[in-house]
Amino acid sequence: MFALPSRNPDSPKDASVCAHVTFSSATSAIALCFTIPATASAAEGEFTYRYYAANGEVQVGTLIDPPSGECIEIPEIADWDVDAFRPRNYTDSRAAVFKDGDCAGEDYFSLRPNGGRGSDRLLLRSVIFS
Secondary structure (H helix, E strand, O other), rough: OOOOOOOOOOOHHHHHHHHHHHHHHHHHHHHHHHHHOOOOEEEEEEEEEEEEEEEOEEEEEEEOOOOOOOOOEOHHOOOOOOOOEEEEEOOOOEEEOOOOOOHHHOOOOEOOOOOOOOOOOOOOOOOEEE
């Protein structure tokens, strides 16, 4: 029959093993935190704009927690030959609005985070968040 050796918590050797196991566990947990792949960042909050619907009525569009660093075409007007207007940036990131699609062209306007706004005359077809 096989017998396990008895442990003595007062023994320096057992205390050393306990400390080593505790340290190893803590180190492994910290290392795991740094190895988990980061998720794509997003601007937190809402970005709103106005556009004309097919029936001619003004509608409000909203992007909620939009991704950062990628161009977003305004979805409601992407297939139409009209522009959105009156953007409101209630996200925590700077928003660059473009008059052209694909965030292209030299015509763009930067809206500050947390309340940046443009007038009815500011036309846009795409936006990118920093």
